[in-house]
Amino acid sequence: MVLAIDDLTVDFTTDRGTLRAVDGVSLAVASGRTLAVVGESGSGKSVTALAAVGLLPGSARIGGRIALDGEPLTPDRQRALRGGAMAMIFQEPMTSLNPAFTAGEQVAEALRIHRGLPPRAAFEAGVAMLDRVRIPDAERRARQYPHQFSGGMRQRVMIAIALACAPRLLLADEPTTALDVTVQAQILALLDTLKRETGTAVVLITHDLGVVADHADDVAVMYAGRVVERAPAARLFAQPEHPYTVGLLGAVPKLAGGAGRLASIAGTVPDMRSPPRGCRFAPRCPFVIARCVAEAPPLMEMAPGHASACWRAPLSQVLEAA
Amino acid sequence: MMLALEDVARRFGTVRAVDGVTLSVAQGQVLAVVGESGCGKSTLGRLALRLIEPDRGRIRFAGEDLGKLSPRALRARRRDMQLIFQDPFGSLDPRMTVEQAVAEPLILHNIVPRAKVRERVAEMLTRVGLRPELATRWPHEFSGGQRQRIAIARALASGPKLVIGDEPVSALDVSVQAQVVNLLQDLIRDLGLTFILISHDLGVVRHIADRVAVMYLGRIVEEGTTAAIFTAPRHPYTRALLAAVPGQGGGAPPLEGDVPSPSNPPPGCHFHTRCPFAEAICRVESPALEGGVACHLADRLPPAVAMAEAEPGGARLARLQEFFKDGARA
Numbered sequence: 001m002v003l004a005i006d007d008l009t010v011d012f013t014t015d016r017g018t019l020r021a022v023d024g025v026s027l028a029v030a031s032g033r034t035l036a037v038v039g040e041s042g043s044g045k046s047v048t049a050l051a052a053v054g055l056l057p058g059s060a061r062i063g064g065r066i067a068l069d070g071e072p073l074t075p076d077r078q079r080a081l082r083g084g085a086m087a088m089i090f091q092e093p094m095t096s097l098n099p100a101f102t103a104g105e106q107v108a109e110a111l112r113i114h115r116g117l118p119p120r121a122a123f124e125a126g127v128a129m130l131d132r133v134r135i136p137d138a139e140r141r142a143r144q145y146p147h148q149f150s151g152g153m154r155q156r157v158m159i160a161i162a163l164a165c166a167p168r169l170l171l172a173d174e175p176t177t178a179l180d181v182t183v184q185a186q187i188l189a190l191l192d193t194l195k196r197e198t199g200t201a202v203v204l205i206t207h208d209l210g211v212v213a214d215h216a217d218d219v220a221v222m223y224a225g226r227v228v229e230r231a232p233a234a235r236l237f238a239q240p241e242h243p244y245t246v247g248l249l250g251a252v253p254k255l256a257g258g259a260g261r262l263a264s265i266a267g268t269v270p271d272m273r274s275p276p277r278g279c280r281f282a283p284r285c286p287f288v289i290a291r292c293v294a295e296a297p298p299l300m301e302m303a304p305g306h307a308s309a310c311w312r313a314p315l316s317q318v319l320e321a322a
Numbered sequence: 323m324m325l326a327l328e329d330v331a332r333r334f335g336t337v338r339a340v341d342g343v344t345l346s347v348a349q350g351q352v353l354a355v356v357g358e359s360g361c362g363k364s365t366l367g368r369l370a371l372r373l374i375e376p377d378r379g380r381i382r383f384a385g386e387d388l389g390k391l392s393p394r395a396l397r398a399r400r401r402d403m404q405l406i407f408q409d410p411f412g413s414l415d416p417r418m419t420v421e422q423a424v425a426e427p428l429i430l431h432n433i434v435p436r437a438k439v440r441e442r443v444a445e446m447l448t449r450v451g452l453r454p455e456l457a458t459r460w461p462h463e464f465s466g467g468q469r470q471r472i473a474i475a476r477a478l479a480s481g482p483k484l485v486i487g488d489e490p491v492s493a494l495d496v497s498v499q500a501q502v503v504n505l506l507q508d509l510i511r512d513l514g515l516t517f518i519l520i521s522h523d524l525g526v527v528r529h530i531a532d533r534v535a536v537m538y539l540g541r542i543v544e545e546g547t548t549a550a551i552f553t554a555p556r557h558p559y560t561r562a563l564l565a566a567v568p569g570q571g572g573g574a575p576p577l578e579g580d581v582p583s584p585s586n587p588p589p590g591c592h593f594h595t596r597c598p599f600a601e602a603i604c605r606v607e608s609p610a611l612e613g614g615v616a617c618h619l620a621d622r623l624p625p626a627v628a629m630a631e632a633e634p635g636g637a638r639l640a641r642l643q644e645f646f647k648d649g650a651r652a
Binding site: 040181182183185186207213234237240248256269286 | 358359467496497529569570577578636641
């Protein structure tokens with residue numbers, strides 16, 4: 001496994017008490033694979049990714065184990081590898097690009113630091129990288145500043161920086177959420193191609209189940225700081241085994257139409273300062289039984305590679321009982 | 323027609339945000355205006371309510387020319403036309419309780435006698451699925467979905483005939499978004515609202531609109547019934563927009579390039595720089611919207627590829643999802 005996260009916990013101290021944003025998350029991604037981490041706001045998906053690359057604020061208390069290619073990732077190692085063997089791209093490229101440096105200089109910087117290339121060679125390799133992420137006229141564009149690029153082109157520059165040193169691991173946090181749909185399609189197709197060429201392991205953090213269906217090999221569904229279901233992508237869509245996944249799939253309006261009301265999950269996500277005892281989805285779950293309220297369900301294997309944290313899974317039992 | 327726009331245009335500096343739009347909505351209909359950022363859809367919504375003034379063109383609301391109304395008469399008309407914004411955090415005043423926020427339009431437009439205001443606020447809150455006891459709370463005490471319900475209650479308090487929703491569910495998480503989509507559908511039906519949905523989310527559009535207008539760089543490129551737009555799109559841009567929605571297998575080759583800058587749109591058909599079918603005429607002559615489509619080649623294009631959205635969950639998933647509808651319990 002390129003990335004292996006085992007029993008990760010992340011606590012934040014707030015003025016109203018301690019908040020456990022991530023509560024016992026385990027994930028793994030192999031070379032050349034894309035793992036999508038899906039969830040709504042407050043699910044802990046971004047915090048999990050930031051913990052993996054060591055970008056959480058100092059106030060965060062982190063527990064559990066994180067390893068890259070089998071080697072534990074200590075804060076020192078995270079700092080040394082960030083931008084080199086592991087890279088991250090975010091939703092809004094403008095917040096990560098430096099407005100005072102040209103696109104070419106910013107790609108070259110990664111190559112100078114992590115590859116030790118001399119400035120001239122680094123810049124030339126940077127131009128080649130911009131060309132590789134299909135920025136037209138890369139030689140000229142390399143000398144332009146971030147504000148001279150469109151949103152889609154900026155995200156390409158970010159990807160060029162992230163992939164310049166051929167990272168083992170790429171964490172992409174909602175990389176296309178701020179982009180128009182036609183540009184989103186270009187960027188996701190580009191990421192797929194680059195991943196195939198380089199064998200980079202990708203963690204794709206998204207709220208968009210359509211993106212997951214088209215671009216992920218495996219999926220982890222997070223809810224209120226925990227992984228509630230984990231499966232190969234095709235399997236998750238064909239046979240979801242956690243009620244939250246079922247509700248989420250039904251809540252997305254379909255392009256193919258289908259009149260009538262959307263399935264909707266009643267209520268709201270729990271306050272993470274005082275999450276429900278037992279299963280955190282229980283207060284919103286139509287299949288809830290007494291055990292769900294009393295005892296938190298662990299991830300249980302339903303089929304090879306497919307696990308659900310639900311006392312009522314497999315859910316065909318619920319249908320038979322109804 | 324509840325609302326009819328005729329050749330409406332508006333510039334901001336060099337940007338032709340809305341560039342000659344003719345469009346109408348019948349009483350009780352839901353019209354969606356879709357397009358990517360910079361296409362002018364939000365500006366169009368504000369022009370339709372005369373929240374901003376057009377440079378040219380005419381806007382008729384229930385037969386009345388909004389451009390001819392005095393400021394005072396326009397203010398009185400506002401009770402019939404309301405806007406719901408994307409961001410309920412921005413549209414609710416943090417210093418007003420829920421009751422004050424919902425009561426404000428009632429008092430402003432003198433909808434009910436003062437003594438009845440509280441009762442009417444409670445009724446509106448119930449209508450949008452909030453407990454009336456919450457009326458004394460402040461906006462910051464609510465989640466995003468609840469805040470959008472409050473914003474909807476406020477918009478509907480004066481009993482408007484026409485409501486424009488500018489990305490009304492885009493800021494919400496998927497599960498909460500579905501609740502608010504269901505609520506909007508109920509309200510449109512129960513109150514007989516005419517509704518203009520401004521949105522980039524084609525799934526939501528398909529779900530609630532009767533008709534769809536597709537905009538690109540300030541112009542309408544296609545307009546028609548929702549079923550026609552989604553099953554037999556004619557304009558190459560409409561086709562590309564639909565094909566780009568994720569969840570269809572990712573097989574369609576994505577459209578090349580970015581949306582050009584609206585301050586310097588390409589000549590001729592604005593879309594010709596990205597259009598796989600473009601011919602010489604497209605580069606020089608701007609196509610008129612005729613028979614629902616603005617494309618020189620509309621009659622000669624190959625048929626659109628049918629959308630192939632996979633529904634791998636089948637009957638089992640559909641049965642499980644039944645439990646998630648309207649508070650059903652297993």
